[in-house]
Amino acid sequence: DLANFLNKMGAKIAGAGTDRIVIEGVRELHGAEHRVIPDRIEAGTFLVAGAIAGDGVTVKRVNPEHVRAVTDALAKCGYAVDIAGDSISVLPNGDGSALEIVTEPYPGFPTDMQAQMCALLSTNRGTSSVTENIFPQRYMHVAELKRMGAELRLEGATAVIEGVDSLLGAPVMASDLRASAALVLAGLKADGVTEVSRVYHIDRGYEHLDEKLQELGAHIERVKSE
Numbered sequence: 001d002l003a004n005f006l007n008k009m010g011a012k013i014a015g016a017g018t019d020r021i022v023i024e025g026v027r028e029l030h031g032a033e034h035r036v037i038p039d040r041i042e043a044g045t046f047l048v049a050g051a052i053a054g055d056g057v058t059v060k061r062v063n064p065e066h067v068r069a070v071t072d073a074l075a076k077c078g079y080a081v082d083i084a085g086d087s088i089s090v091l092p093n094g095d096g097s098a099l100e101i102v103t104e105p106y107p108g109f110p111t112d113m114q115a116q117m118c119a120l121l122s123t124n125r126g127t128s129s130v131t132e133n134i135f136p137q138r139y140m141h142v143a144e145l146k147r148m149g150a151e152l153r154l155e156g157a158t159a160v161i162e163g164v165d166s167l168l169g170a171p172v173m174a175s176d177l178r179a180s181a182a183l184v185l186a187g188l189k190a191d192g193v194t195e196v197s198r199v200y201h202i203d204r205g206y207e208h209l210d211e212k213l214q215e216l217g218a219h220i221e222r223v224k225s226e
């Protein structure tokens with residue numbers, strides 16, 4: 001997207017999206033109009049939210065190719081995924097099935113979605129595994145999900161997830177941006193009240209996440225800690 005933007009401004013950049021980018025210098029750039037591509041991680045997070053609880057979700061103005069790894073994973077779990085133009089709908093379809101995920105650079109499964117998928121797979125049938133190849137230590141959310149009744153264990157860079165019937169609401173602590181989102185998603189399906197502290201992490205990557213989830217019917221509110 002950056003290369004497309006710069007080319008509109010008069011740059012000469014070739015090979016964007018490949019392993020080799022060639023840039024030919026120009027004397028100057030000029031103004032241009034450009035629409036920034038949608039955030040694929042925010043879109044993916046809401047797609048997972050649609051699979052976790054409620055009556056599903058439709059995410060509009062999204063590039064389906066950018067979230068293909070996520071929609072493919074959801075479909076393999078048994079969730080109903082419908083793609084129409086720049087809209088994607090995901091519907092819960094009973095209890096999802098187990099899945100093996102390996103994070104990879106784009107277009108593979110994104111590391112920024114593995115925490116959210118851990119939350120989803122925590123209540124899916126069977127044994128799932130998530131292998132983190134980008135940031136092998138990126139499992140701060142595991143301990144907090146276990147506080148909610150999830151059965152997860154770490155084997156090196158792999159999280160092994162035994163699906164449970166349900167999660168239980170609990171006080172949990174957000175440690176980073178994507179872990180925060182995962183805990184919120186887990187709270188959507190948990191029985192009882194889930195309190196997520198240090199939610200300022202969420203605001204670094206999501207705009208009004210709580211308000212958007214409210215529009216989907218979630219019982220969620222932001223309160224100031226005393």
